[in-house]
């Protein structure tokens with residue numbers, strides 16, 4: 188029987204080793220079966236790359252590879268997170284490029300291909316995740332693997348004018364076309380990818396979106412990633428009555444909780460968000476003493492300078508906002524930079540009156556979907572969401588804002604805090620239905636069908652409906 192072999196940089200190991208807060212681990216954790224192999228980095232940095240360890244976790248076999256410190260630095264810190272990440276998040280000003288980092292990136296992709304070839308069977312389906320492994324299909328084809336290979340990009344894709352800034356852009360674009368299927372979060376990302384393929388590579392693309400280059404035909408489309416909604420809802424309902432959520436509620440003393448949960452990443456728009464909250468307290472003084480903002484932002488990618496810079500900026504801003512607005516009995520902004528168990532966060536989402544999710548650009552943003560899933564149907568909170576998060580294409584009933592405008596954030600917060608119950612319920616109900624239908628399992632099934640080349644994807648018609656709606660909205664724009 189064909190096995191599914193998932194490849195990603197982080198692997199879930201029961202919440203340990205290579206796992207860190209992040210959308211990818213969240214999405215994949217919910218789609219594992221005993222027949223699945225999940226291959227990735229072990230989380231260990233040592234003298235040499237290549238040592239493999241095998242274990243079982245979350246119902247799948249995990250095969251994890253150590254990386255040499257030098258390889259890890261050039262591959263992950265350098266090319267993946269100082270070149271590709273800023274570029275694909277529309278931040279060319281933060282991009283730095285070094286040829287030796289790119290060589291390190293190719294080295295690790297080749298090491299991964301060698302390791303994969305040691306256990307792959309010819310009929311395995313390989314499903315590769317994220318910008319760390321764009322060249323992996325090409326590496327596997329060079330080693331004569333002929334089975335189906337799919338790729339899913341969890342982050343955005345930029346238009347040709349931006350993509351062409353990338354020195355090895357042509358090579359990477361051509362490498363993407365060596366996959367049988369390339370999946371994106373939104374129709375916008377797909378449009379940008381196809382435009383790059385046509386303008387930069389001059390490959391032709393059929394009406395159905397099949398790319399005809401020098402390799403096998405490559406299908407590209409948008410399949411938005413989801414969460415295990417029912418499980419998350421149930422977890423939130425239970426966690427609400429556990430000690431931490433109770434303590435959080437008690438500490439609010441009846442004040443409305445505004446909650447932000449993000450990795451501490453410059454793409455998440457945290458400085459603008461904090462400023463927007465400060466603006467709320469200035470423009471709408473009636474909320475002073477009646478709200479509290481809790482931002483949970485676990486430190487991320489500390490090896491990368493730009494992440495340390497944003498952390499410093501946030502530390503200062505928190506001091507400024509609290510210095511300006513706090514009173515002897517009220518701290519307006521609480522800020523935590525460590526990981527928390529997912530169940531505890533689920534309980535916090537349920538306690539919150541407002542979920543504040545304001546990335547400057549984001550592939551999907553699963554936190555937005557988790558906030559919706561966690562709400563109490565009888566008294567749901569309001570989601571304030573950036574129009575530049577992938578989730579905005581599906582969650583049109585959130586209060587959509589431009590995250591670059593702190594005044595707009597303040598106005599949306601005011602609208603959310605004063606929204607009548609009936610409107611909160613109506614908005615929440617429509618969003619919950621979508622988050623429920625476009626679940627992690629609908630997403631993975633649709634992706635795997637697409638990798639297999641099945642045009643008529645075996646997913647619930649309702650999920651297809653939302654993608655079509657997004658597609659039609661894209662045509663109208």
Ligand code: ADP
Nearest residue numbers: 208209210213449450485525526527552553554
């Ligand atoms: P990204 O992949 O860019 O980090 P997403 O919003 O798509 O963004 O996914 C983030 C995931 O990480 C969510 O599942 C969220 O619950 C989890 N997460 C975020 N903050 C924390 C935290 N402090 N502790 C544990 N998990 C977190």
Ligand code: F6P
Nearest residue numbers: 197207208209210211212317341
């Ligand atoms: O969702 C984007 C992503 O880069 C994932 O691939 C990753 O697991 C997550 O963010 C967290 O980032 P990192 O693995 O660099 O800590």
